[in-house]
Amino acid sequence: MGDMIMKISTKGRYSLRMLVDLAEHKDNGYIALKDIAERQGISKKYLEQIVTLLNRSDILRTNRGYQGGYMLAQAPSQYTVGQILRVTEGGIYPVTCLEDNPNQCERSGQCKTLAIWQGLSNVIAEYLDGITLQDILDNYQNVGADEYYI
Amino acid sequence: MGDMIMKISTKGRYSLRMLVDLAEHKDNGYIALKDIAERQGISKKYLEQIVTLLNRSDILRTNRGYQGGYMLAQAPSQYTVGQILRVTEGGIYPVTCLEDNPNQCERSGQCKTLAIWQGLSNVIAEYLDGITLQDILDNYQNVGADEYYI
DNA sequence: TTGTAATCATACTATATCCATAGGTTTTAA
DNA sequence: TTAAAACCTATGGATATAGTATGATTACAA
Numbered sequence: 001m002g003d004m005i006m007k008i009s010t011k012g013r014y015s016l017r018m019l020v021d022l023a024e025h026k027d028n029g030y031i032a033l034k035d036i037a038e039r040q041g042i043s044k045k046y047l048e049q050i051v052t053l054l055n056r057s058d059i060l061r062t063n064r065g066y067q068g069g070y071m072l073a074q075a076p077s078q079y080t081v082g083q084i085l086r087v088t089e090g091g092i093y094p095v096t097c098l099e100d101n102p103n104q105c106e107r108s109g110q111c112k113t114l115a116i117w118q119g120l121s122n123v124i125a126e127y128l129d130g131i132t133l134q135d136i137l138d139n140y141q142n143v144g145a146d147e148y149y150i
Numbered sequence: 151m152g153d154m155i156m157k158i159s160t161k162g163r164y165s166l167r168m169l170v171d172l173a174e175h176k177d178n179g180y181i182a183l184k185d186i187a188e189r190q191g192i193s194k195k196y197l198e199q200i201v202t203l204l205n206r207s208d209i210l211r212t213n214r215g216y217q218g219g220y221m222l223a224q225a226p227s228q229y230t231v232g233q234i235l236r237v238t239e240g241g242i243y244p245v246t247c248l249e250d251n252p253n254q255c256e257r258s259g260q261c262k263t264l265a266i267w268q269g270l271s272n273v274i275a276e277y278l279d280g281i282t283l284q285d286i287l288d289n290y291q292n293v294g295a296d297e298y299y300i
Numbered sequence: 301t302t303g304t305a306a307t308c309a310t311a312c313t314a315t316a317t318c319c320a321t322a323g324g325t326t327t328t329a330a
Numbered sequence: 331t332t333a334a335a336a337c338c339t340a341t342g343g344a345t346a347t348a349g350t351a352t353g354a355t356t357a358c359a360a
Contacts, residue, residue, distance in 0.1 A: 068327085111167075
């Protein structure tokens, strides 16, 4: 019992919050992780691990040492939420069936439900790829049940 | 590393496959779990555990003993995928932030990213609530990137 | 009354992920 | 040269996932 479904982990959520924080302070030079951690109420040590994931892509520019820190490599409008989550979460597929791992499900050819998951994956990707960091800065309003369908 | 995001578990996926199987054989009286397990390639014992979740709602009609088994309580058009997943997965929220557990995030008032997750949750719910078992029987085609937006 | 099948109850094994904490090393700029 | 900060590696508890195994109990129908 209890609830246990399809969750985006702290890796993705904290990454996004960190990048939004960087976007908000993008004119202040390099921003130290310590400052972000304090503002966001996240352990600096944990954030350190998470930023490792981001560093595998060219999302950030970093500087070590005195007055070092992080800044966005590009303008906030150039980052989509989908892009960020793919990097930090390792993919945004809602079911394992859609991953391209070697032990693919052998029933995929006859599976009546696979198309449901493919459609769900598409819907999720379209939504997340349609939002940029700039949109969040501009006080993004969520998609309500009413407004969503035309 | 590796991929670790937001997955719908076997509980939800197998439940859906079981109900589709029942929908396909809805004119054959009660269907024994053994038959479903064989057709779907799922352990009968594991399916037994999963069907317990479905039995908490009025989704199924059951009969014990000789020629007993399960059948859908209503027509396939009356079941949405969203409804089924809510029962078996305990909710379809993509982040813990949206659950109504007591230890709600205290930053929700100022969180710049919460609206993103609310919007994502809405998009997922709209999609899953828009598909019925009958749609799956009618060879549901997935929502492609091109067709989705008008 | 006999077999069939659901129902219930555990318990156990692996494995993986989540969410950190901790300590040490390297680089940089004043 | 020194302090600040990124960077790296390891560890661990808690929880969830995905089953397997074993059996007891209950209800139904021929």
